[in-house]
Amino acid sequence: MINIDTKEGPIPCYFTYPDDELKHEVLIIVHEIWGLNDHIKDVAERYKNEGFVVLAPDLLSGTGIEGKIDQSILDEMRDPEKKDEAQKKMREILAPINSKEFGEITTNKLEDCFEYLKNNDNTDGNVSIIGFCFGGTYAYSLALREKGLKRAIPYYGRFPTNLDSIKDLNTPILAFYGEHDKDLVDSVSSIQAKMDEYNKEFQYVIYKNCGHAFFNDTNKNMYNKEAADDSLERTLEFLRN
Numbered sequence: 001m002i003n004i005d006t007k008e009g010p011i012p013c014y015f016t017y018p019d020d021e022l023k024h025e026v027l028i029i030v031h032e033i034w035g036l037n038d039h040i041k042d043v044a045e046r047y048k049n050e051g052f053v054v055l056a057p058d059l060l061s062g063t064g065i066e067g068k069i070d071q072s073i074l075d076e077m078r079d080p081e082k083k084d085e086a087q088k089k090m091r092e093i094l095a096p097i098n099s100k101e102f103g104e105i106t107t108n109k110l111e112d113c114f115e116y117l118k119n120n121d122n123t124d125g126n127v128s129i130i131g132f133c134f135g136g137t138y139a140y141s142l143a144l145r146e147k148g149l150k151r152a153i154p155y156y157g158r159f160p161t162n163l164d165s166i167k168d169l170n171t172p173i174l175a176f177y178g179e180h181d182k183d184l185v186d187s188v189s190s191i192q193a194k195m196d197e198y199n200k201e202f203q204y205v206i207y208k209n210c211g212h213a214f215f216n217d218t219n220k221n222m223y224n225k226e227a228a229d230d231s232l233e234r235t236l237e238f239l240r241n
Contacts, residue, residue: 004057006112008105012061013113014041017053023124025150025239026053026117028110028142030135032213033094035060039218040132047130050236053122057113059106059138065097078221097134107141114146126150128239131157132215136175143171153235156181156212163194172201174238176231178224180211205234 003010014036018024027047031040036058044054076086096102110129117127128151131139136157143152144160147170155176173195177185188204195202207214210224215231217223 004055004113004116006109008109008112009062011109011113012036012058014044014056014058015054016044016048017122018048018051024051024053024122026055026120026123026127027239028113028117028127028129029054029056030059030110030129030131030138031056032133032135032216033060035065039216046232052239053117053120055113055117057109059109059134063096063102065093103141106138107145110138110142111146114142114149118148128152130235131155133157133213140173143173144169146171151239153238155215155231156184158184159187159191163190166191166194166200167198169195169198169200172238173203174235175202175204176215176227176234177204177206178210178212178214178227179206179208184212203238205231207231 002013002015004013029040029044029047031037036056040056044056047054073086073090076082114127117123118125127149129139129142129149130153131137132155136154138157139152139154140157140159143149144165149171152171152173153175154173156178157175177188179185185206188206192202192204207224207227207230210227211222213219213222214224215228217225217228
């Protein structure tokens with residue numbers, strides 16, 4: 001673990017890289033709403049083993065949200081008797097991160113992570129981002145903000161509401177969704193239309209028989225091995241082209 005100084009204050013990050021003297025491409029990997037947990041650290045190690053320098057920032061650190069959301073809330077939301085109360089609890093917890101101010105601060109943190117990695121001795125200066133759920137949304141946000149970002153791979157992320165911001169996009173994007181994640185899947189056609197209108201490089205894959213969080217192999221209710229394995233293979237090909 002390291003701390004990176006940002007305009008918003010220091011943030012803890014999991015930092016891992018191949019044990020050699022070579023310069024490597026870089027990945028920022030952004031966690032789900034659960035925060036920087038062992039699953040995300042494991043994903044970082046997988047990509048380290050594929051030859052990437054990886055930084056996984058804890059974007060919920062210091063926000064007061066970390067630790068308040070866990071699997072028990074999702075289990076309650078599936079229980080008809082507890083669903084209404086669990087949804088209310090979830091809305092209250094998530095209210096701060098839905099603000100415009102939070103979005104700006106969080107994207108600023110990612111920009112500072114980007115600058116740190118561009119100038120790190122272990123890197124070749126090429127930085128891409130992968131994000132899951134919460135992180136997928138911010139993978140889109142950084143792609144729109146940072147012109148020097150090489151690639152963006154959002155998993156079940158939400159694209160910013162202003163689709164005309166796509167005109168300023170400079171980063172190729174590969175996005176992944178599960179077909180049961182209906183709200184997000186329904187938005188893809190309008191995103192694709194704007195990407196085509198502005199002649200931007202945008203690819204997406206919608207996997208059948210799965211929904212949100214299909215990549216998370218610690219979430220027994222959502223994990224889909226076939227989709228996860230295929231998306232990993234596609235991601236590596238995308239990053240290396």
